[in-house]
Amino acid sequence: MDLSEYSFFNPSPNFREMSILKALTESSSVSQERLARLAGIVPSMVNKYIKDFEDSGLIQKEGENRRNMKYVLTEAGKFRLQYLTILYLKESAKLYTESREIFGEVLDVLKESEHESFYLYGAGIIGGILADILRTEGMRIIGFLDDSPAKQNGTFHDLHVFSPDEAECKDETAVIVASFRHADNIVKNARENGMKNVMVFTISRTGKVELEQVK
Numbered sequence: 001m002d003l004s005e006y007s008f009f010n011p012s013p014n015f016r017e018m019s020i021l022k023a024l025t026e027s028s029s030v031s032q033e034r035l036a037r038l039a040g041i042v043p044s045m046v047n048k049y050i051k052d053f054e055d056s057g058l059i060q061k062e063g064e065n066r067r068n069m070k071y072v073l074t075e076a077g078k079f080r081l082q083y084l085t086i087l088y089l090k091e092s093a094k095l096y097t098e099s100r101e102i103f104g105e106v107l108d109v110l111k112e113s114e115h116e117s118f119y120l121y122g123a124g125i126i127g128g129i130l131a132d133i134l135r136t137e138g139m140r141i142i143g144f145l146d147d148s149p150a151k152q153n154g155t156f157h158d159l160h161v162f163s164p165d166e167a168e169c170k171d172e173t174a175v176i177v178a179s180f181r182h183a184d185n186i187v188k189n190a191r192e193n194g195m196k197n198v199m200v201f202t203i204s205r206t207g208k209v210e211l212e213q214v215k
Contacts, residue, residue, distance in 0.1 A: 011040035018084035020049050021077060024059060029070050053077065103133055106201070106211045110139060115174040115197060119167055121145040121186050122179035123156040130178050130201060131157045145175065147182075147189060164193045176201055176211070187214055 011019075016039040023030050023038050036043040050071065053059040058077035063069035073081065100107075110118075118134065120127045123144040131141055143160040145167055146152060152163045169175060174197040177186045183200055190198045191214075198214040 014084055014087060015039070016041060016049065018081065018088055020046070021053070021058065021073060021081040021084070024071050025073055025078075025081065099133075102209055106209055107133075107137055109199075109211045110134070110174075111137075113174065114172065116140065116172040117142050117174075119143060119145050119162075119169070119173065119175045120159075120178045121164070121175050121190060122177060122182070123148075123151045123161050124179060126180065126201060127178035128157050130176060131159060142173070147186070164189055164195075167193065167195060169195045169197070171196070173197065174199060177214075190214075 019039040020035050023035055032043050032046045035046045035049075039046075039049070041049075050059070053071075054061070056076075057074055058080055059071045059073055061069055062072055117140040119142050120130055121144070123146040127144055131144075134141055141159055143162055144151075144156050145164050146161050147164065149163075151161045154161050167175070175190055175195050177183050177190070177198065177200040179186055180203075183202075187198060187200065200212045200214060202210050202212055204210065
């Protein structure tokens, strides 16, 4: 996992250790910068981790000189990596379950509806979150809709971004408004473009995630 993609979660010492050991199994000559990025640390800290691993017997040097020297995991290092991976998977599964509970009501509403496919109106942060969640749940996302000409005909989260007048909204297709600041304007534009089955993704002041049907 490349932590440069995340800003909310801070890496624990166990995560950093696992990331470096795993990277060394994939490439014994991986760069210091790459190890630092994977572990979420500054490059100068990598040497400390490497030294600690050597002192603990988790890795060893191979090679006759610095030019061809590389680090490989010992049996103790491989066992340590297996153990850390189990801890990581356990906590990742728990986090996924809790995330599923947060979006549970939204997912239940969509699954109980007769809609077979969806547009996400708003190619921004909220739209990206919904795209990832809905695709993980096996739902068909046709693409994004966005009012910005700069975003139209491009891609966002590997999905095409259409202009609103390009949307083909059939009875089995729903449009999910994925924006907080511009939700009212988006709903208005959706109606003007003849879109049916419009729903608005909301987060209440208490943090509850909901999906409201536009009447």
